[in-house]
Amino acid sequence: MEKAVLVGIKLKREKISLEESLQELAQLTKTAGARVVAAISQNRETPHQKYFIGEGKLEELKVVCDSKDADLIILDHDVSPSQLGNLEAVLERKVIDRTELILDIFAQHAHTREGKLQVELAQSQFRLSRLSGKGVQLSRLGGGIGTRGPGETKLETDRRHIWKRISLLKKEVDRIKMHRLVSRKKRSRSEIKSIALIGYTNSGKSTLLNALSNARIPSEDKLFATLDPTTRRVYLPSGITVLITDTVGFIQKLPHSLVNAFRATLEETTESDLLIHVVDASSRFYEDQINTVYNVLEELGMIARPIITVFNKLDRVENKKNIELSMRQYAPATAISALQKQGFEELFRLIEKQLSLPS
Ligand SMILES: Nc1nc2c(ncn2[C@@H]2O[C@H](COP(=O)(O)OP(=O)(O)OP(=O)(O)O)[C@@H](O)[C@H]2O)c(=O)[nH]1
Ligand SMILES: [Mg+2]
Numbered sequence: 001m002e003k004a005v006l007v008g009i010k011l012k013r014e015k016i017s018l019e020e021s022l023q024e025l026a027q028l029t030k031t032a033g034a035r036v037v038a039a040i041s042q043n044r045e046t047p048h049q050k051y052f053i054g055e056g057k058l059e060e061l062k063v064v065c066d067s068k069d070a071d072l073i074i075l076d077h078d079v080s081p082s083q084l085g086n087l088e089a090v091l092e093r094k095v096i097d098r099t100e101l102i103l104d105i106f107a108q109h110a111h112t113r114e115g116k117l118q119v120e121l122a123q124s125q126f127r128l129s130r131l132s133g134k135g136v137q138l139s140r141l142g143g144g145i146g147t148r149g150p151g152e153t154k155l156e157t158d159r160r161h162i163w164k165r166i167s168l169l170k171k172e173v174d175r176i177k178m179h180r181l182v183s184r185k186k187r188s189r190s191e192i193k194s195i196a197l198i199g200y201t202n203s204g205k206s207t208l209l210n211a212l213s214n215a216r217i218p219s220e221d222k223l224f225a226t227l228d229p230t231t232r233r234v235y236l237p238s239g240i241t242v243l244i245t246d247t248v249g250f251i252q253k254l255p256h257s258l259v260n261a262f263r264a265t266l267e268e269t270t271e272s273d274l275l276i277h278v279v280d281a282s283s284r285f286y287e288d289q290i291n292t293v294y295n296v297l298e299e300l301g302m303i304a305r306p307i308i309t310v311f312n313k314l315d316r317v318e319n320k321k322n323i324e325l326s327m328r329q330y331a332p333a334t335a336i337s338a339l340q341k342q343g344f345e346e347l348f349r350l351i352e353k354q355l356s357l358p359s
Pocket of ligand 1: 199200201202203204205206207208219220221248249250312313314315316336337338339340
């Protein structure tokens, strides 16, 4: 297992919480299959031109890496290709950033053909942007995180080959998109209402859909357990059937290449009649997470859909007062425990009301 040192960086103008961001980075690292052996952080006015972090911090980082025998360094910030190269030269280890880490997780978790294509496309575009910086060679020390493609795919390192691969992948993705369009048209003719579950990663979307439909979608205490959308039939108490789709979770600082790659997959969601926004009410950071979800929705042009907000994991919430306040703020909203199957009656009532179904 690779041993990773995390580096949290906050620039003065940024509004993120360093603690929250680092905690999340640690979880992402674990999900990618590496072990966190140390974490350091730095507040800076502006990035250091050559290394992004300051030279003193770099010195400290080098000492920590040596003493912990680390294999790789993960930066909680996007840096330029040349800064990355300079850091690798000094630290003599693989250095990756948050985007690369998330891409690696996506590569490991994509299972359908389309998911794999989308991820490889995003990875290839990312690689190309790295290469085109200053013509820096990808100095990948060994394998592991940042070098893996989806499935058996090996990532290309040659610019010309990447170009070719990208255009091939794009064609494939387009072909699948056409297919989906046709089956979606068929479905909309059948007039079954469709609902999409959206929300921050690990909020409990898959657990909820499993509970509602007796499906067996893998749910794990990991970030991005679900990548490929799954649709299930759910029977409402009124006897009406709806289709509910479980989707990829959102995260703060979601790489742009990925938002674009998953736009196609999420198009399914954009056409649904209703969104159910699942919130992990037991997280200290749930309000930030709600805002992140709204930002991504805006980016995807989905904000106009009717939304029901569901505060999940109520069984783990100690201070229920806050949740009650939030429920009023985000009405129509309700609180449930997907794991213990509690609060579903009210959820069903809201769904039927929003879809204007007779209940
Ligand atoms: N205590 C408690 N845990 C829950 C509840 N709902 C989900 N969980 C746990 O939260 C973790 C994440 O659940 P998932 O259903 O995989 O979450 P997700 O939103 O699908 O996550 P991604 O697919 O990674 O975006 C799992 O360990 C679940 O068992 C709940 O109501 N109460
Ligand atoms: Mg899931």
